[in-house]
Amino acid sequence: MVSPKHVCVIGAGVSGLAAAKAFSTRGHRVTIVERSTDLGGVWEPARSYPEVQTQSPKELYRYTDRAMPDAYPEWPTGPQVHAYLSDYAKSFGLDRMLRLNTGVVGMERRADGRPGWTLALSGKDGVTANENFDFVAVCTGQFNEPRELHCPGEEGFLAQGGQVLHSSKYNDASLAKGRRVVVLGGSKSATDIAVNAVRSGAREVTIVMREPVWRIPYFIGGLVNFKRILYIRAQEEMFPGWGIGTMARLAHRLAAPLVWANWRGLESLLKAQLKLKQCKMVPKERIEDGVNCSVPIATPDFYPMLADGRIKAVFGTFDHYEGDTIVMSGGERISADVAVLAIGYKLGVPFLPAAYQEKLVDADGQYRLYRLIANPDLPELGFVGFNSSFCTVLCADLAANWLVRYADGQLANQPTARQMRDNIEMMLHFKRVERPAAGVYGGLCVAPYHYRHFDELMADIGTRQRKRSGPAGHFQPPDADAYATFLASAPEYRVTA
Numbered sequence: 001m002v003s004p005k006h007v008c009v010i011g012a013g014v015s016g017l018a019a020a021k022a023f024s025t026r027g028h029r030v031t032i033v034e035r036s037t038d039l040g041g042v043w044e045p046a047r048s049y050p051e052v053q054t055q056s057p058k059e060l061y062r063y064t065d066r067a068m069p070d071a072y073p074e075w076p077t078g079p080q081v082h083a084y085l086s087d088y089a090k091s092f093g094l095d096r097m098l099r100l101n102t103g104v105v106g107m108e109r110r111a112d113g114r115p116g117w118t119l120a121l122s123g124k125d126g127v128t129a130n131e132n133f134d135f136v137a138v139c140t141g142q143f144n145e146p147r148e149l150h151c152p153g154e155e156g157f158l159a160q161g162g163q164v165l166h167s168s169k170y171n172d173a174s175l176a177k178g179r180r181v182v183v184l185g186g187s188k189s190a191t192d193i194a195v196n197a198v199r200s201g202a203r204e205v206t207i208v209m210r211e212p213v214w215r216i217p218y219f220i221g222g223l224v225n226f227k228r229i230l231y232i233r234a235q236e237e238m239f240p241g242w243g244i245g246t247m248a249r250l251a252h253r254l255a256a257p258l259v260w261a262n263w264r265g266l267e268s269l270l271k272a273q274l275k276l277k278q279c280k281m282v283p284k285e286r287i288e289d290g291v292n293c294s295v296p297i298a299t300p301d302f303y304p305m306l307a308d309g310r311i312k313a314v315f316g317t318f319d320h321y322e323g324d325t326i327v328m329s330g331g332e333r334i335s336a337d338v339a340v341l342a343i344g345y346k347l348g349v350p351f352l353p354a355a356y357q358e359k360l361v362d363a364d365g366q367y368r369l370y371r372l373i374a375n376p377d378l379p380e381l382g383f384v385g386f387n388s389s390f391c392t393v394l395c396a397d398l399a400a401n402w403l404v405r406y407a408d409g410q411l412a413n414q415p416t417a418r419q420m421r422d423n424i425e426m427m428l429h430f431k432r433v434e435r436p437a438a439g440v441y442g443g444l445c446v447a448p449y450h451y452r453h454f455d456e457l458m459a460d461i462g463t464r465q466r467k468r469s470g471p472a473g474h475f476q477p478p479d480a481d482a483y484a485t486f487l488a489s490a491p492e493y494r495v496t497a
């Protein structure tokens with residue numbers, strides 16, 4: 001028998017909606033608190049830059065129980081994703097659980113001695129009130145607290161009319177028109193904004209990044225949708241995973257020449273297709289050494305614009321400002337009207353008390369989360385969407401389904417605290433020593449190991465089926481409908497009052 005809980009879901013993005021759906025489906029009472037004025041998280045219109053679209057193809061960026069509309073393109077636009085999420089919330093009554101303009105500013109263990117947490121909730125008027133919950137699902141994402149960069153001379157740059165803004169504030173293309181725009185960063189957001197600035201009539205556009213990185217075109221070789229290459233189990237199996245035994249290691253060693261040839265082939269294809277040599281954009285790193293959640297999709301037109309000089313690239317970072325000039329770490333001087341800092345976001349759960357922060361995050365920034373969802377030393381607390389990937393909606397959905405069962409003691413493989421701690425240590429060793437690329441974003445990234453991660457979650461949940469067999473299982477990207485079927489094959493339960 002499982003008793004009902006009052007669950008607080010913090011955040012109403014992709015992950016918060018997944019968590020609210022999973023907990024409410026089991027019969028728990030759910031309150032979603034969202035500090036913003038709308039749901040959607042990174043897809044909230046006010047936070048999106050012009051022309052934003054997904055990197056993931058639409059059938060990989062969806063919940064297991066709701067496909068994106070047929071009319072949507074393969075890579076939906078920001079407003080389309082937002083409409084999909086709003087519709088999802090409405091269809092499952094999640095909108096009725098939602099409290100907008102409500103931020104969590106602190107949390108403590110419940111004072112009444114019952115299991116759970118007391119959250120300090122701050123409303124639009126700034127008034128803070130405490131509320132008790134039996135369980136908390138943190139769904140606050142990795143893209144919420146913009147990183148800051150202040151360089152000497154910034155005040156002078158601003159005083160003479162210059163503008164410095166984080167990429168999350170570049171939401172009006174007219175900002176660029178007729179102006180000299182310098183974008184700092186090498187992510188997809190950075191290249192999207194540089195291309196958008198050119199299209200919006202910027203006088204000059206410069207992108208400043210530390211070094212060239214591999215970018216994946218939507219169609220590899222101009223023909224094959226990248227999902228058919230990069231998301232498939234056969235490709236994933238070329239990366240030695242965590243916790244593998246001697247035989248598997250041996251198999252990897254024997255296959256190493258073939259695997260090596262596969263990656264060199266892909267590099268050659270990308271160099272030729274994107275004209276990386278002409279653009280002076282050939283990365284130094286081997287492509288396989290950097291595959292993780294930070295691999296950007298190539299913004300269409302970015303390389304052609306570099307090649308014909310509409311975008312100028314400088315390697316390095318900002319050193320300081322002098323009047324209307326930004327001086328780079330390599331000494332280059334670029335006159336600018338607008339500096340867009342596409343420098344990412346700070347990771348963290350700032351409202352968690354310091355004593356619990358220490359249990360959650362190690363000194364080197366690596367998160368201590370079993371399956372990237374829970375920590376045995378953080379009771380009545382779970383994290384959804386911390387298992388980010390190239391198909392984050394599916395990850396959040398499966399994590400939410402795992403978390404509600406974990407919270408209710410209903411996993412088929414309900415782990416003991418000891419098992420969780422041992423597994424966390426093993427995974428940290430893997431990320432720190434065996435595959436440092438897996439340590440990106442605090443280790444909160446499952447790419448390229450989507451299938452491995454999903455297999456573990458399905459086994460824990462106790463689904464009768466957890467993989468597709470035959471060629472579909474090896475050469476097709478993860479299929480949200482198949483995961484819906486797998487989830488439906490797990491033992492059913494509902495809470496009883």
Ligand SMILES: Cc1cc2nc3c(=O)[nH]c(=O)nc-3n(C[C@H](O)[C@H](O)[C@H](O)COP(=O)(O)OP(=O)(O)OC[C@H]3O[C@@H](n4cnc5c(N)ncnc54)[C@H](O)[C@@H]3O)c2cc1C
Pocket residue numbers: 010011012013014015016033034035036039040041042043052053054055056061102103104105139140141142143144189351384385386389390391392393
């Ligand atoms: C431009 C862009 C494009 C992307 N494209 C893709 C893609 O194609 N494929 C992919 O897999 N991923 C993509 N991502 C990654 C994306 O972050 C995830 O796919 C997903 O949207 C994350 O959802 P989330 O709910 O975990 O976090 P978020 O969307 O960040 O939502 C978190 C929510 O929590 C709220 N919140 C935070 N702190 C508090 C607090 N203290 N109190 C109350 N509320 C709080 C925030 O306001 C926010 O609404 C993209 C990200 C960006 C920025």
